[in-house]
Amino acid sequence: MLSTRIVILNYNGREMLEKCLPSIVDAARAATTPTTITVLDNGSIDGSEPFILDNYPVVDFVKAPENLVLCSYNDYLKNMTEPVAILLNNDIRVDKDFIDPLVWKFNEDPAMFLVAPRVMNFDGTAVDSADTRAEIRAGMFRASAQYPGHEAHLMVPSRTFAAGFGAISREKFMKLGGYDRRYFPGIMEDADLCLRAQRAGYRLYYEPRSVVYHMGQASFKKAFTDLKRETLAHRNTFLFMWKNYSGVLFWVNHLLWMPLRIIYSILRGKPGFFLGLAEAIRIIAAGRRTSR
Numbered sequence: 001m002l003s004t005r006i007v008i009l010n011y012n013g014r015e016m017l018e019k020c021l022p023s024i025v026d027a028a029r030a031a032t033t034p035t036t037i038t039v040l041d042n043g044s045i046d047g048s049e050p051f052i053l054d055n056y057p058v059v060d061f062v063k064a065p066e067n068l069v070l071c072s073y074n075d076y077l078k079n080m081t082e083p084v085a086i087l088l089n090n091d092i093r094v095d096k097d098f099i100d101p102l103v104w105k106f107n108e109d110p111a112m113f114l115v116a117p118r119v120m121n122f123d124g125t126a127v128d129s130a131d132t133r134a135e136i137r138a139g140m141f142r143a144s145a146q147y148p149g150h151e152a153h154l155m156v157p158s159r160t161f162a163a164g165f166g167a168i169s170r171e172k173f174m175k176l177g178g179y180d181r182r183y184f185p186g187i188m189e190d191a192d193l194c195l196r197a198q199r200a201g202y203r204l205y206y207e208p209r210s211v212v213y214h215m216g217q218a219s220f221k222k223a224f225t226d227l228k229r230e231t232l233a234h235r236n237t238f239l240f241m242w243k244n245y246s247g248v249l250f251w252v253n254h255l256l257w258m259p260l261r262i263i264y265s266i267l268r269g270k271p272g273f274f275l276g277l278a279e280a281i282r283i284i285a286a287g288r289r290t291s292r
Contacts, residue, residue: 003034004084004103004167007076011042011067011219013090014051021056023093028058031099036060039090040076042067069186074178077170086167091215093122101209102167113173113202114194116166117210118154124213130154131206132162134191136250139257141241143191160206161198164190165214172202182243182283186220187229188236195244227272234276239283 006024010017017039028035038060039052052061064072077085084103088094102115119129131153134143143161176196183189194204220229241254258277265273 001033002084002103002106003036003082004086004099005080005082006035006037006086006088006099007073007080008037008039008088008090008092009042009070009072010039010044010048010090011069012044012046012048012222013219014044014046014048016091016215016219017048017051020091020093021052021059023096024088025056025058027094027096027099030096031103033100033103035099036082038062038076040064040072042069042072068181069184070189071179071181071184077173077178080170083170084167085170085173086165088165088212089214090219091122091217092165093213095211098210098212101207105205105207106167106169109203109205111201111203112169112205113197113200114160114162114166114168114204115207115210116160116162116205117212118206118208120211120213122213122215127154128214128216129162130208131156131158131160134161134195136241136245136253139254139261141191141237141245155208157208158206160204161194162190162204162206165212169202172197172200176200180243182239183236185223185232186236187233188240192240192244227275230270230272231275231279234273235279235283236276238277238280242280242284 006028008024024037028037037058039048040062041048042064043066049061052059062076065075073087084106086099086102098117102117105115106112118127120126121128129145130150132143132145133147134141176193179189180192183192197204224232262274265271
């Protein structure tokens, strides 16, 4: 039987851990899969450490060497012994039986890389995410669980394209090199990991029997303004596409739509698209200068 470790990424999230960690501890106790829990802390100064040590002796508290956001997983998983890691944010609570359906898929398929749960909003009144599909649309990459007709597939196990959280093969994660630091401080590193996994021939699976409840970018919203998050999202989408796609058809499609998208974003009063494009160009140019 495979074992698993739940690794909860945390940065100044004591308030969220108070709301979410009890459900995770209960789930670990209820699972037939041998399960341990780690809070991987990115340098919190809000009392997260004493809160965990005083109230949850069954939970390991590990300090990351530096705050690399999702990339902090890279070094930690390198030293893990469990073959399956369930990666969670600190703003996620879970159903009591969410673990086993995720881990069992790795027993069934040796090519399995990711098993993603069904994601509800935090109060459980609506589905936020199920199976995710990815495409290049109007010159830009897009991955979404809100595709036309998605409602009919909420309870249907299927392939997916998502790695924000869920169960992953530790061995395959390390073979792929983990999360790419070019997207720091965040957004799109999960899509990049999924695409690399797909191209390596690994499988990504959606398991609706496993259910989690997500606040949604709770720590990220504390750290960055709306404009900064919008800019980061566009900047990293450009970096993602320019890294992973090539060929005449891609570039013609991508560049043809660019002026229209810039005009549209200006008319909507959403400067993040143009600011993100400018930042991405600056990063690429700086990288080329330093490589000479």
